[in-house]
Amino acid sequence: MPELPEVETVVRTLAPVVRGRTIVEARFLSPLAAGGRPEELAEALRGRRIVEVRRRGKFIVFELDHGVMTVHLRMTGKLLTTAAESAYARAVFQLDDGEVVFDDVRQFGRVEWAEALPENVARLGPEPLSVSLAEFSAGLKARPRAVKPLLLDQSFVAGLGNIYVDECLHRAGIHPLARASRIGRKKVEALHASMREVLGEAIAAGGSSISDYADAQGRAGWFQRFHRVYGREGEACMHCGGAIQRIVVGQRGTHFCPRCQKR
Numbered sequence: 001m002p003e004l005p006e007v008e009t010v011v012r013t014l015a016p017v018v019r020g021r022t023i024v025e026a027r028f029l030s031p032l033a034a035g036g037r038p039e040e041l042a043e044a045l046r047g048r049r050i051v052e053v054r055r056r057g058k059f060i061v062f063e064l065d066h067g068v069m070t071v072h073l074r075m076t077g078k079l080l081t082t083a084a085e086s087a088y089a090r091a092v093f094q095l096d097d098g099e100v101v102f103d104d105v106r107q108f109g110r111v112e113w114a115e116a117l118p119e120n121v122a123r124l125g126p127e128p129l130s131v132s133l134a135e136f137s138a139g140l141k142a143r144p145r146a147v148k149p150l151l152l153d154q155s156f157v158a159g160l161g162n163i164y165v166d167e168c169l170h171r172a173g174i175h176p177l178a179r180a181s182r183i184g185r186k187k188v189e190a191l192h193a194s195m196r197e198v199l200g201e202a203i204a205a206g207g208s209s210i211s212d213y214a215d216a217q218g219r220a221g222w223f224q225r226f227h228r229v230y231g232r233e234g235e236a237c238m239h240c241g242g243a244i245q246r247i248v249v250g251q252r253g254t255h256f257c258p259r260c261q262k263r
């Protein structure tokens with residue numbers, strides 16, 4: 001599933017192409033992509049000008065001259081400016097210059113439109129790249145639960161998913177089951193710093209392409225080559241040489257180094 005670095009990469013490759021363009025017509029080839037209301041959405045989007053495109057958590061937010069269109073890629077969604085790259089088009093946005101195709105093999109992705117920023121985006125937690133150490137630290141202190149599921153909770157911080165939580169916890173030397181409220185000050189500082197480092201490096205690499213992810217031009221990312229724990233069960237830890245383990249935490253496969261990340 002695309003996480004913050006992948007969605008950020010899509011926005012960075014998409015925005016320069018669509019900013020200032022007008023949606024001449026929106027066609028939903030699958031009603032699912034429009035959350036079951038394709039006609040209503042097509043009507044709302046017709047003739048709207050795209051003022052800006054930005055990321056909030058894992059959402060792509062299109063600020064229009066009237067209302068807001070949001071896209072969540074979920075598992076396999078892509079927003080492509082090159083229709084030739086699309087094999088599973090679910091919606092086509094015909095612009096006054098060019099087009100954008102919403103491609104989605106598994107069809108969990110959603111396009112929505114609302115008069116104002118919808119509640120599911122408005123209530124997201126702070127961004128991991130900009131949350132202050134004080135706010136992040138106070139948030140952890142207040143939550144006596146395992147740190148991994150907490151970091152996956154989009155109301156706590158918005159944009160992290162399974163890959164980047166595992167990578168950040170490994171860099172900070174924190175066990176995925178450590179109780180958030182009991183993590184010491186040094187480790188909290190390390191975790192705060194590791195979020196910026198890992199996400200920054202991943203954005204610079206165009207994200208991680210594990211299965212379907214691609215940017216708006218259909219290009220894969222290469223950060224998966226730099227994963228230190230995710231998907232490396234049984235391989236040597238790059239820090240201590242010990243074997244990376246995989247456990248299940250809150251139904252999510254979790255990769256960590258038992259030597260570097262003690263409970």
Ligand SMILES: [Zn+2]
Binds near residue numbers: 237257260
């Ligand atoms: Zn290690």
